[in-house]
Structure formats: C-alpha cells, structure tokens
Amino acid sequence: MLLGETSAFAVLLTLLVVGFVGFFVVVVGSVIRAVTCAFRTLGRAFFGAGHPDPGVPVNTLVGCPNTRCGYLNPPQARYCARCGSRLRG
Ligand SMILES: [Zn+2]
Numbered sequence: 001m002l003l004g005e006t007s008a009f010a011v012l013l014t015l016l017v018v019g020f021v022g023f024f025v026v027v028v029g030s031v032i033r034a035v036t037c038a039f040r041t042l043g044r045a046f047f048g049a050g051h052p053d054p055g056v057p058v059n060t061l062v063g064c065p066n067t068r069c070g071y072l073n074p075p076q077a078r079y080c081a082r083c084g085s086r087l088r089g
Pocket residue numbers: 064065066069070071080081082083084085
C-alpha cells in the first residue's frame with residue numbers, strides 16, 4: 001500500500017503546512033498589532049495626548065437652559081433637540 005501511505009503522508013504534510021501557515025499568520029498578525037499599539041503609545045507619550053476622538057468635544061456642547069431638560073446640544077444648535085427651548089439669542 002505504497003500509494004495509500006504516500007497520499008496519507010501528503011494529506012498529513014498538507015495539514016501540517018496549513019497549520020504552520022495559519023499559526024504564523026496569527027503570530028505575525030498579533031506581533032504587528034502589538035508593534036502598532038506600542039508605537040501609538042510611544043507617540044502619545046512623546047507628542048502629548050494625541051488627537052482627540054472625532055466628533056464634538058463634550059465641553060463645547062450647549063446645555064439646554066430648561067432646567068427640567070438639561071439636554072446637551074451641539075454648539076451650532078439654536079434650539080434644544082429634545083424640548084425645543086431656545087438655546088441662545
Ligand atoms: Zn431642552
């Protein structure tokens with residue numbers, strides 16, 4: 001049964017190679033992720049806090065003057081998005 005043994009060996013070898021390739025893909029991926037994270041952390045340490053998250057910063061939001069509402073509206077808003085109160089003159 002030389003042919004059967006050869007094909008079984010080929011299947012085993014294929015599984016082994018596929019396993020190794022998958023293993024290396026996972027290892028390289030996690031190494032790249034770790035290096036990227038480390039560089040980001042280093043950059044943040046050297047160049048300050050870095051760019052804030054995109055979107056409106058919380059400290060520029062306009063609080064609704066209606067004390068029962070208090071909804072935080074975007075800075076360009078003229079009226080409260082929740083209760084409709086006028087935010088500024
Ligand atoms: Zn409101």
